[in-house]
Amino acid sequence: MNICLSNHPSLTIIQLIGNPNVHLSSVVYDSRKACAGSAFVCVSGENHDGHHYIEQAAENGAVLIAGENELMIRKFAESYPALTFVLVKDARLFLAHLSIVFHDRIHEKMTTVGVTGTNGKTTVTAYVRSLMNVLNTPSALIGTNGILASKGKLAFEQTTPTTPEAPDLHHLFELLKREGDQLVAMEVSSVAIEQKRTAGIEFDVAIHTNISPEHLEFHHTFENYKKAKLKLFQQAKAAVVNRDDEGMGADIIQHFSGPLITYSLDKQSNADIIASNIKTHSDGTSFELRIQHKSYIVRAPIFGDYNVANLLSAIGTAVLLGHSLPNILLALPFIEGPEGRFEVLQQYGRRSIILDYAHTPVALSNLIEQVKKLPHNRLIVMITGIGIRDRDKMPKMAEAIEGKADEVVVSVDHPGYNEPEDIVNHVISGFKNKLSPHIHPAPSRREGVLAALALSREGDLIVLTSGCINGAQIIKGKKVPHSDKDIIHEYFDKLQSGMERDYAEA
Numbered sequence: 001m002n003i004c005l006s007n008h009p010s011l012t013i014i015q016l017i018g019n020p021n022v023h024l025s026s027v028v029y030d031s032r033k034a035c036a037g038s039a040f041v042c043v044s045g046e047n048h049d050g051h052h053y054i055e056q057a058a059e060n061g062a063v064l065i066a067g068e069n070e071l072m073i074r075k076f077a078e079s080y081p082a083l084t085f086v087l088v089k090d091a092r093l094f095l096a097h098l099s100i101v102f103h104d105r106i107h108e109k110m111t112t113v114g115v116t117g118t119n120g121k122t123t124v125t126a127y128v129r130s131l132m133n134v135l136n137t138p139s140a141l142i143g144t145n146g147i148l149a150s151k152g153k154l155a156f157e158q159t160t161p162t163t164p165e166a167p168d169l170h171h172l173f174e175l176l177k178r179e180g181d182q183l184v185a186m187e188v189s190s191v192a193i194e195q196k197r198t199a200g201i202e203f204d205v206a207i208h209t210n211i212s213p214e215h216l217e218f219h220h221t222f223e224n225y226k227k228a229k230l231k232l233f234q235q236a237k238a239a240v241v242n243r244d245d246e247g248m249g250a251d252i253i254q255h256f257s258g259p260l261i262t263y264s265l266d267k268q269s270n271a272d273i274i275a276s277n278i279k280t281h282s283d284g285t286s287f288e289l290r291i292q293h294k295s296y297i298v299r300a301p302i303f304g305d306y307n308v309a310n311l312l313s314a315i316g317t318a319v320l321l322g323h324s325l326p327n328i329l330l331a332l333p334f335i336e337g338p339e340g341r342f343e344v345l346q347q348y349g350r351r352s353i354i355l356d357y358a359h360t361p362v363a364l365s366n367l368i369e370q371v372k373k374l375p376h377n378r379l380i381v382m383i384t385g386i387g388i389r390d391r392d393k394m395p396k397m398a399e400a401i402e403g404k405a406d407e408v409v410v411s412v413d414h415p416g417y418n419e420p421e422d423i424v425n426h427v428i429s430g431f432k433n434k435l436s437p438h439i440h441p442a443p444s445r446r447e448g449v450l451a452a453l454a455l456s457r458e459g460d461l462i463v464l465t466s467g468c469i470n471g472a473q474i475i476k477g478k479k480v481p482h483s484d485k486d487i488i489h490e491y492f493d494k495l496q497s498g499m500e501r502d503y504a505e506a
């Protein structure tokens with residue numbers, strides 16, 4: 001791609017040294033990924049300063065180097081006179097805008113829906129993708145569960161847990177457009193907003209779910225966290241807002257000036273879309289939907305009141321994007337939810353197993369309240385401490401579950417460089433009755449899943465929660481493949497063959 005740097009004011013370059021006309025093959029923020037024709041943007045992070053890797057990027061073939069450190073930029077501009085160097089005020093902002101220029105503003109050729117909130121982003125993006133696909137708009141999603149084009153999963157190695165860095169993001173828009181997709185629903189995390197990964201994008205619709213304390217290891221205060229999330233609504237043409245969220249719903253409504261739709265589960269509220277009279281059935285949920293001054297009884301294959309709220313946000317999005325209400329209502333019975341979010345597995349030995357990503361105390365409490373609506377004998381719940389996340393949250397997970405389940409297995413997700421036992425003990429420190437015989441420590445997620453299954457009998461409900469249901473566990477810097485579903489399958493296969501052997505021997 002030929003780019004004349006001086007033709008793009010959005011790049012906000014302070015000083016340019018060398019030829020402003022560059023022929024770029026890629027935009028990278030990691031020197032190790034630089035190759036012939038790359039633009040290398042120096043980002044200073046927690047552990048490294050990208051400026052220290054300019055030499056490596058140059059040796060790998062980078063033709064454009066950008067950074068905030070004037071001394072370093074000048075020094076290396078002298079060492080590599082054939083390359084173009086730019087001094088910028090904000091490297092991450094430059095990274096985002098250069099990615100946009102490099103991909104020829106591909107995001108503007110698609111409908112973009114950004115979803116933010118502490119809980120529900122993955123679910124809402126899945127509902128938006130599914131609803132829009134049923135409504136005949138080929139739609140994709142980008143988020144924690146990977147990249148799903150309308151036709152299925154894209155093989156793409158994510159470098160961040162949820163929201164991709166700008167160069168990956170715009171590359172993905174291009175891939176998805178090539179797949180024929182016209183809409184992308186994406187999770188926009190607070191970290192991504194602060195790190196300007198989505199800078200320069202004006203979302204067609206921004207969706208808000210809710211806010212409760214999270215990522216304080218990154219934002220330090222709740223106020224900072226909230227401010228980060230609010231920024232999404234300064235880069236959106238239209239908004240869908242949860243009126244029931246006391247944390248930031250009112251702030252968005254007060255400041256947003258474009259088209260806005262509110263939703264609520266409170267019949268008395270004056271939200272634009274309201275769900276009430278919610279009933280749980282074995283195959284999904286029915287509720288009364290009030291929208292555009294009329295009421296309808298609808299049914300969707302989803303579980304949990306909060307997922308009804310999540311669905312309302314997808315309905316609001318479809319309305320804002322111009323779809324007719326009759327078509328939306330016809331589509332609701334075909335909605336598909338995401339993997340590992342209130343995912344009910346019923347095929348195992350007359351037990352129900354629910355996989356759910358709940359990894360905040362609020363999410364866990366909400367989940368337990370909802371699963372109790374399903375028929376069951378005993379309730380067995382596995383919670384975990386996430387080694388690579390906020391330590392303060394761990395005991396709060398124990399507080400959130402204490403007294404609400406018959407058996408609690410306490411395990412660990414992504415131990416990272418921590419000792420798994422240390423994490424398990426830290427979670428357990430949050431129980432008032434730490435020595436209860438109904439608390440079962442398990443030093444790995446695999447052992448936790450197996451312990452929960454071994455504790456169960458027919459008719460029981462087993463709920464496996466937290467940060468890694470399928471995918472990989474991060475252990476000492478390495479990704480170790482993990483799948484709850486495979487472990488469950490294996491367990492019941494063995495149980496079945498054991499029973500068959502016992503039967504044959506008898």
Ligand SMILES: CC(=O)N[C@H]1[C@@H](OP(=O)(O)OP(=O)(O)OC[C@H]2O[C@@H](n3ccc(=O)[nH]c3=O)[C@H](O)[C@@H]2O)O[C@H](CO)[C@@H](O)[C@@H]1O[C@H](C)C(=O)N[C@@H](C)C(=O)N[C@H](CCC(=O)O)C(=O)O
Pocket residue numbers: 029030031032042043044045046047048049050053144159160161162163164165189190191192195
């Ligand atoms: C904690 C955090 O903010 N990490 C981000 C940060 O990494 P860092 O500060 O450790 O970077 P660093 O290792 O110090 O390196 C600084 C720079 O030098 C570069 N470098 C480094 C070494 C080298 O040899 N050459 C080189 O060029 C690095 O590529 C980087 O650009 O800067 C990197 C580059 O921008 C990010 O990719 C990285 O996100 C990592 C992958 C991450 O896991 N972030 C999490 C916190 C995150 O973003 N989570 C959110 C929310 C998840 C949720 O939904 O709950 C998400 O959206 O994924």
Ligand SMILES: Nc1ncnc2c1ncn2[C@@H]1O[C@H](COP(=O)(O)OP(=O)(O)OP(=O)(O)O)[C@@H](O)[C@H]1O
Pocket residue numbers: 117118119120121122123124144162187209210306307309310340341342356357358359362363364366367
């Ligand atoms: N609207 C909601 N309100 C409260 N809790 C919710 C809501 N939606 C989902 N949850 C709970 O939060 C968990 C995480 O849901 P989901 O993955 O959709 O959220 P997320 O925002 O994408 O989280 P993460 O970014 O950590 O992946 C769910 O498993 C469920 O327990």
